[in-house]
Structures are given as structure tokens and as C-alpha cells.
Amino acid sequence: MxxxxxxxxxxxxxxxxxxxxxxxxxxxxxxxxxxxxxxxxxxxxxxxxxxxxxxxxxxxxxxxxxxxxxxxxxxxxxxxxxxxxxxxxxxxxxxxxxxxxxxxxxxxxxxxxxxxxxxxxxxxxxxxxxxxxxxxxxxxxxxxxxxxxxxxxxxxxxxxxxxxxxxxxxxxxxxxxxxxxxxxxxxxxxxxxxxxxxxxxxxxxxxxxxxxxxxxxxxxxxxxxxxxxxxxxxxxxxxxxxxxxxxxxxxxxxxxxxxxxxxxxxxxxxxxxxxxxxxxxxxxxxxxxxxxxxxxxxxxxxxxxxxxxxxxxxxxxxxxxxxxxxxxxxxxxxxxxxRWSLAPTLLYLGVMGWAIGGVGAMIDSTITVNQQFHNTLWVPAHFHTYYLMGVVLMILGAVYHLATALTSERRELSAARRLAVAVLRLRSGDGAGSALLGHVPPDRARHDCDGIHAGHVQPWPSVGPACRRVMVSGRPEVSVHSVRALAS
Amino acid sequence: MNPSLAIFLVSTLVIAATFLWVARSTSEPGAIDYARANRLRGVFGVSLGVILAIFLVLTLPRLPYPVEAAAPAHVVNVVGKQYAFSVSESPGPQSLATWEAEFSPVVEVLQGALVEFRVRTLDVNHGLGIYTPQGALLAQTQAMPGYVNRLRVQFDQPARIPRCVWNSVACRTTRCVP
CATH class of the missing domain: 1.20.210.10 (Cytochrome c oxidase-like, subunit I domain)
Known part of the structure; x- marks a missing residue:
């Protein structure tokens, strides 16, 4: 070795x-x-x-x-x-x-x-x-x-x-x-x-x-x-x-x-x-x-x-x-x-699928029940539940998380530059939403930020966190997550 | 509804509702009381343990495996091969070469009697299932090279056997006589 x-x-x-x-x-x-x-x-x-x-x-x-x-x-x-x-x-x-x-x-x-x-x-x-x-x-x-x-x-x-x-x-x-x-x-x-x-x-x-x-x-x-x-x-x-x-x-x-x-x-x-x-x-x-x-x-x-x-x-x-x-x-x-972006959503659903499929597996692991269920569709059904709706979602979520992180690292410099510009505009009263969100229309950006404050579902989840961090704190937080959100 | 299916569906609803409730709680971020969470974890763990213990106590005494103390009223020999089963009161085919000569097409057993199916195979593993005329599975076991699997069944209704999981095309039937 x-x-x-x-x-x-x-x-x-x-x-x-x-x-x-x-x-x-x-x-x-x-x-x-x-x-x-x-x-x-x-x-x-x-x-x-x-x-x-x-x-x-x-x-x-x-x-x-x-x-x-x-x-x-x-x-x-x-x-x-x-x-x-x-x-x-x-x-x-x-x-x-x-x-x-x-x-x-x-x-x-x-x-x-x-x-x-x-x-x-x-x-x-x-x-x-x-x-x-x-x-x-x-x-x-x-x-x-x-x-x-x-x-x-x-x-x-x-x-x-x-x-x-x-x-x-x-x-x-x-x-x-x-x-x-x-x-x-x-x-x-x-x-x-x-x-x-x-x-x-x-x-x-x-x-x-x-x-x-x-x-x-x-x-x-x-x-x-x-x-x-x-x-x-x-x-x-x-x-x-x-x-x-x-x-x-x-x-x-x-x-x-x-x-x-x-x-x-x-x-x-x-x-x-x-x-x-x-x-x-x-x-x-x-x-x-x-x-x-x-x-x-x-x-x-x-x-x-x-x-x-x-x-x-x-x-x-x-x-x-x-x-x-x-x-x-x-x-x-x-x-x-x-923040329910794709990665944590998949991971969370994967845990849920694991739990639900696990119940099906436990039922099938009861000998008296298995005598009726063995070689029936119950077996592939519960297996697919905890596998396809469990571990597959977990791994896909992890892969998406890793891919996002890797992509963000490449863009980190340019994103940080964009963030710096946005901060300057924010301080000069140039409209936080449009500056931070770049291509997003100002009215839509404002809506997103308002929606976040009100606890609504974020229509553009990758944009939301950065917006929230800036708006809530009143000053920008140059964190990995906010940079990644902008980069994506 | 099948009790197992009911348990599964109810459990699924409870789990899905719990996950949804927890997910929705993130709309109002806040601190969590870990001491309280651990107390709840303890209650959950004890509850789960009690439920599992109850199911073990209820199901383990009802295993389908034969107990020597109860002698069967009737013995039926089942021999499997690709793709057929021989069902007979005699020992049945001893080899693939003598299969046709020793094949027994029909066996009659008394309704209500304890019947022991002694299941073996001449080639590969097979699944043996006994079904009602409506296609509901009554009992099953598997045939394994070198072993005799003993399946005990009490028929309270007519039944037909067997089923071979590997694309069975030549299965013969047995008849349960009321």
C-alpha cells in the first residue's frame, strides 16, 4: 500500500x-x-x-x-x-x-x-x-x-x-x-x-x-x-x-x-x-x-x-x-x-427518504410478514424508497454542494470584486438590490429581499442569502456563502 | 387493508409531516434548546424501543419454521428443477434423468390438516409459493441444492401450487380437497 x-x-x-x-x-x-x-x-x-x-x-x-x-x-x-x-x-x-x-x-x-x-x-x-x-x-x-x-x-x-x-x-x-x-x-x-x-x-x-x-x-x-x-x-x-x-x-x-x-x-x-x-x-x-x-x-x-x-x-x-x-x-x-437551495434540500429529502424506506425495510424484516412479502413488489419498493429517495438524493446533494463550492472557488476573485462594487454603491445610496444582484431587475430584487425578510419562499434562492446578509446586518459580510451566492 | 401496508402508510405520513414541520420552522430562525431536544430524543428513543419490543413479542412466537413437537398429518414432497416442480406423496424424482418417469402431477390433501411440504431441488435455487385461487399468497419457501426446506401449511381453502420464480412455464398443480 x-x-x-x-x-x-x-x-x-x-x-x-x-x-x-x-x-x-x-x-x-x-x-x-x-x-x-x-x-x-x-x-x-x-x-x-x-x-x-x-x-x-x-x-x-x-x-x-x-x-x-x-x-x-x-x-x-x-x-x-x-x-x-x-x-x-x-x-x-x-x-x-x-x-x-x-x-x-x-x-x-x-x-x-x-x-x-x-x-x-x-x-x-x-x-x-x-x-x-x-x-x-x-x-x-x-x-x-x-x-x-x-x-x-x-x-x-x-x-x-x-x-x-x-x-x-x-x-x-x-x-x-x-x-x-x-x-x-x-x-x-x-x-x-x-x-x-x-x-x-x-x-x-x-x-x-x-x-x-x-x-x-x-x-x-x-x-x-x-x-x-x-x-x-x-x-x-x-x-x-x-x-x-x-x-x-x-x-x-x-x-x-x-x-x-x-x-x-x-x-x-x-x-x-x-x-x-x-x-x-x-x-x-x-x-x-x-x-x-x-x-x-x-x-x-x-x-x-x-x-x-x-x-x-x-x-x-x-x-x-x-x-x-x-x-x-x-x-x-x-x-x-x-436556506433551501438545491444541495441542502436534496440532503434533507434524502434523510426523509431513508427514514420512510427504513420503515418499509423493518416491516419486511419481520419474519411473519416476510413470509407474505418475500419475492413480492414490496421488496423492490422499499429498497427503491430508501435507495433512490434516500442515499441517491444524499449523494446528489453532496455532489451539487461540492460542485458549487468548486465553481465558486474559481469565481471567487471576480465575485469578490462585484461584491466590493456593490458595497460601495450601497454606501452611496445607489440601490442595494440592483447593484448586488447585477442582472436582476431592481423591482424584482427588492421583492426578493422583502420576501426574505417576510420569511417567504425565495424565488431565486442563490441570490437571496447574499441579499439578506447585506440588508439585515446593514453592512456587508464577505463570507464564503455570500460570495458563492453571487458567483452562482 | 393489509396491516403492514397500513403501518407503513401511517408511518410515512408521520415522518413526512415531521420533516415538513421542521423545514417550515426555518422561516423563523432562532436558538434551539438542546436540553429540551435531548429530553424529546429520550422520549422518542424509549417509545421506539417499546414499540419494537411489542412487535418482537407479538411476532417471534409465530415463526413459520417447523417445530418438531407437532407432527404433520400429511407429508408432500416437492422437487424443483428448471422450470417445473414435481409434487408427490412419493419421494419424487431423484435426478433430472428420471424426472418424467417419477413426476407426480396431482396430490390431494385434507382441508384443515397440517401439511408439511418437503422442498428440494435438482439443480438451482427456486422460489416455491402456494396461492389461493384468487392469486393471494398463502405460504412460501425456497428450494436449495443439497437441502430440504420444510414448509408447514394448514389449508382452510382450496390452493394451487407451485410457482417457480424463474419464468416458470411447466408447473403442475396440487389440489386441496375440502
Whole structure:
């Protein structure tokens, strides 16, 4: 890992620039793939609705496989890229490892596209063993090889990436600090921010999930290449759903970590580490590894006590999420100076979607209910609620926030100049609104400022904050936010 | 309405209303009383804990998994393959090669009797669902290579099985006799 770390000659500014550029590439990949994969979801629903009856049925399964694996993968990498960017304010993740992960992701995606769209591989995201080897001539053997090749490449790339994040955190914080235990013991001299604790917990979860995937690949390889007896189907199913469960839940935590870090910038209130946050995320780390049993309720051969552990863990893990994170997010916003621009709105809605989808997930994690809901539309419905309306909104909000900040930095000089001119005009009684808002008509600008004072919804939210800051205080505040507002 | 759906819809309304209320509060910025907020957090946490405990107490004793103390009145063997199930009182097909010869098309079970479906598969994992004639799901389990999953059902109405999740095209039926 040391060999892959950044060269010591890289200056902080150069590192920041490269990190910015790399993050934008990751985000661009996500934003390009997302609508395509979403379109595939629409295709599936259209086929289910009875349209395009001439389409061979194996296409549905192939599209479902690509949609499932693709969506989870896209938001995993987008989330981890955004989290890495945010973390780079505290620690120094390797750019080289991130680039390597990007290259391996691109290769894995190409293999996956070929396997599904050319080979018509239709095994679902869970590629449940031994289905990939029982195609009944629906897909060729090379498509199965391409799938496992893609999984291996993606698995290695993402394992390196997550391990590097842990390395970067460990380079600055001890284990007890990264997990917040030092805070519990009363040591507050080295205080890791919540996003560091969440990133640590998340990346441990990623590694645990990817280790399960590696074991699956090894077992399958031993069976297929070595010609040994068939692998234990229940064991492989446990490993498969452990892998998938961890990957999806950790992606959620990436989004939540971004909310912890970014939301305070809009509410004007800190979201600092405290005992509750530490206990909450350590509890999550312990419970998320056992909650995956809820995926195997319909496997009656699974020991009964493991099924009970699945339900109890699924119930318990909702407590830190609801009582600590979601409640704290509401406290953070309540009567705050939140300006509902796009980024905080998406972050806030993401938390709400997470909460609503979480209720659907908890209901489904009840064994007696799951017996009715398993393999029904309830499963994709609740999943899409907390994923599409939860983590996706969180990551999009974070990406918009980061993109706005990056754009503002470029324009900061010119914006500051405009602000200075505006201040001069304000002092000379030249009409604050038109001067501050530039192209905005004076009557409209006055309306906006009045609207802000009256607590109305701001028609042009990017203009409002700067206007308010100047008008309310009676003197200009040259803050980052006001400059950004003008620049945008 | 399905109770689970009702719980979900009510919870969704409460959550959405809470988020909307909090969002609207930002029109009047002000300081927040953190002590009061934490007291409310405590009440919320205890309430959530009590609700979860109640649901655990109510649902865990009703698990669908077989308990050895209760012997089934009737045993039905279900064997899955791509894309069909064999349902029989005999052990059923032992391999894909003998599938056609050992396939049993119809099984009759008594209404009200405890029936145990012993579900296995000859190839890959399958989902097995038992539906009412109206298409409502009565019970389900999965077939897994190398394992026998035992699903116990008491029929109080006619039922048809099975359903195979992987594009089932050749499923046969069983009949529940009143």
C-alpha cells in the first residue's frame, strides 16, 4: 500500500486539484450511468406491464441483472468518491489508489455490459450459485466467465480503495480515535469528526462484505476448476447476501456521512462528535453484520436462532439510525437559518427518504410478514424508497454542494470584486438590490429581499442569502456563502 | 387493508409531516434548546424501543419454521428443477434423468390438516409459493441444492401450487380437497 501512496513531492495545492479532478471524473461516471441504468428499470416495468411481448423473456433477466448490479455499483463508487473528497479535508487518501479503482471499475463495467447485453446473462444481482452454471442454453459459458471476471476485478479495486481510506485515516488517528472510543473515555484532545468515524465504520463494513465475495469466488473456482463436490448452497447463499447487504447498507452510510459533514454548512450549526454519535455508529457496525440474516428467512434449512438474530438485529439497528442520526438531522435544521437551495434540500429529502424506506425495510424484516412479502413488489419498493429517495438524493446533494463550492472557488476573485462594487454603491445610496444582484431587475430584487425578510419562499434562492446578509446586518459580510451566492 | 401496508402508510405520513414541520420552522430562525431536544430524543428513543419490543413479542412466537413437537398429518414432497416442480406423496424424482418417469402431477390433501411440504431441488435455487385461487399468497419457501426446506401449511381453502420464480412455464398443480 505504501508504494501506491501519493508521492511526497505532491504539494497540498496540487493534491487538492488532483483530488478535485478525480472526484469530478468519478461523479461524471455516475451521472452518465445513472440515467441509462434507470432507463433499464423502466424497460423492465414496461415488459412487466405486457408491452413488447415479442421480446425474448431472457432479456428481462439480463436487464434486471445489469440494472441491479449497475445501480448498486454506481452509487457505491459515487458515494465513496464524494466521501473521499470530504475526508481529504482531514486525512489524505491516495489518488493513485483511487485512479486504480477507477480503471478497474471501468473494466468491470465493460465486462458486465458484455455479459448481460451481449451474452444475455440473467442471474440477478445475487448470481446465486449454482445458477450461473445452469443457463439451460440461455447464455453462453463465456458470459458466466465475464460475470465472475467483472466481480473479481471490481472486488479487488474496491477493496484496495476502501483499504486505502482506512490507511489514510489510520495515518492520522488511532483506532480508538477513529472509532470515537477515546471520546467516550474522556479524551477530547484528538477529536475525529463524525465523518471520519462513519468512514471508518463504513470501510470496515466494505472490507467485510468484499471478503465474503472473495470467499464465494474461491469456492466457485475450486468447484468448477478443481472439479470438487458442489459447494454448500446455504453457505454460498449466506455469503452472497452478506456481501450484497453490506455493500448496499454501507453505501447508505456513505450518504449519511456526507449529510453529517455538509448539512451544518447550510444550517449554521455544528454537528460535532459526541457520546451518542460514537455509541450509535459503533452499534451500527456491530449490528449491520448480523442484520443480513433477514435475507434468508425463506430458507427454512437455516438454523432457527439465526433467523431470530436477523429480526432482532434488523429492529435494533433502526434505533441508532432514528434516535441519533435522523433525530439529530431534524434538530440541526429546526429553526435554523437553513436556506433551501438545491444541495441542502436534496440532503434533507434524502434523510426523509431513508427514514420512510427504513420503515418499509423493518416491516419486511419481520419474519411473519416476510413470509407474505418475500419475492413480492414490496421488496423492490422499499429498497427503491430508501435507495433512490434516500442515499441517491444524499449523494446528489453532496455532489451539487461540492460542485458549487468548486465553481465558486474559481469565481471567487471576480465575485469578490462585484461584491466590493456593490458595497460601495450601497454606501452611496445607489440601490442595494440592483447593484448586488447585477442582472436582476431592481423591482424584482427588492421583492426578493422583502420576501426574505417576510420569511417567504425565495424565488431565486442563490441570490437571496447574499441579499439578506447585506440588508439585515446593514453592512456587508464577505463570507464564503455570500460570495458563492453571487458567483452562482 | 393489509396491516403492514397500513403501518407503513401511517408511518410515512408521520415522518413526512415531521420533516415538513421542521423545514417550515426555518422561516423563523432562532436558538434551539438542546436540553429540551435531548429530553424529546429520550422520549422518542424509549417509545421506539417499546414499540419494537411489542412487535418482537407479538411476532417471534409465530415463526413459520417447523417445530418438531407437532407432527404433520400429511407429508408432500416437492422437487424443483428448471422450470417445473414435481409434487408427490412419493419421494419424487431423484435426478433430472428420471424426472418424467417419477413426476407426480396431482396430490390431494385434507382441508384443515397440517401439511408439511418437503422442498428440494435438482439443480438451482427456486422460489416455491402456494396461492389461493384468487392469486393471494398463502405460504412460501425456497428450494436449495443439497437441502430440504420444510414448509408447514394448514389449508382452510382450496390452493394451487407451485410457482417457480424463474419464468416458470411447466408447473403442475396440487389440489386441496375440502
Amino acid at each position: 505504501t508504494a501506491l501512496a501519493n508521492p511526497p513531492t505532491a504539494t497540498p495545492d496540487a493534491y487538492a486539484r488532483q483530488m478535485t479532478r478525480l472526484t469530478l471524473v468519478w461523479v461524471a461516471v455516475g451521472l452518465v450511468l445513472f440515467p441509462i441504468l434507470a432507463l433499464l428499470g423502466l424497460v423492465m416495468r414496461t415488459l412487466q406491464a405486457g408491452y413488447f411481448r415479442a421480446t425474448p423473456p431472457e432479456w428481462f433477466d439480463a436487464v434486471m441483472t445489469l440494472h441491479g448490479l449497475g445501480m448498486v455499483g454506481v452509487w457505491f463508487v459515487a458515494g465513496l468518491a464524494a466521501l473521499s473528497f470530504v475526508l481529504s479535508a482531514y486525512v489524505r487518501p491516495s489518488l493513485t489508489v483511487s485512479k486504480l479503482a477507477l480503471a478497474m471499475t471501468a473494466l468491470g463495467v465493460i465486462l458486465l455490459l458484455v455479459a448481460t447485453l451481449v451474452g444475455r446473462l440473467g442471474v440477478g444481482w445475487y448470481f446465486l450459485h449454482p445458477l450461473p452454471f445452469h443457463s439451460t442454453d440461455t447464455w453462453p459459458a463465456w458470459a458466466t466467465g465475464a460475470l465472475f471476471g467483472a466481480l473479481a476485478i471490481l472486488g479487488v479495486g474496491w477493496t484496495l480503495w476502501a483499504a486505502d481510506i482506512l490507511r489514510a485515516i489510520a495515518a492520522r488517528y488511532r483506532l480508538s480515535e477513529a472509532l470515537g472510543w477515546s471520546y467516550l473515555s474522556g479524551r477530547t484532545d484528538v477529536e475525529a469528526p463524525p465523518v471520519v468515524v462513519i468512514a471508518w465504520v463504513s470501510c470496515i463494513g466494505v472490507l467485510a462484505g468484499l471478503v465474503a465475495a472473495v470467499v464465494i469466488l474461491l469456492l466457485v473456482a475450486i468447484e468448477v476448476i478443481g472439479g470438487t463436490a458442489p459447494s454448500d448452497a446455504l453457505l454460498i447463499k449466506n455469503l452472497t447476501f452478506y456481501f450484497g447487504h453490506m455493500l448496499v447498507n454501507i453505501t447508505m452510510y456513505f450518504g449519511v456521512g456526507l449529510v453529517y459533514e455538509i448539512m451544518p454548512a447550510y444550517t449554521g450549526r455544528p454537528w460535532k462528535i459526541n457520546a451518542l454519535v460514537v455509541i450509535s455508529w459503533n452499534t451500527v457496525l456491530a449490528l449491520v453484520m448480523f442484520a443480513y440474516f433477514h435475507h434468508l428467512y425463506m430458507d427454512f434449512a437455516q438454523p432457527r436462532w439465526l433467523q431470530v438474530v436477523g429480526q432482532v438485529s434488523s429492529y435494533l439497528i433502526s434505533v441508532p439510525a432514528a434516535v441519533v442520526t435522523i433525530f439529530s438531522a431534524l434538530v440541526l435544521v429546526y429553526h435554523s437559518q437553513e
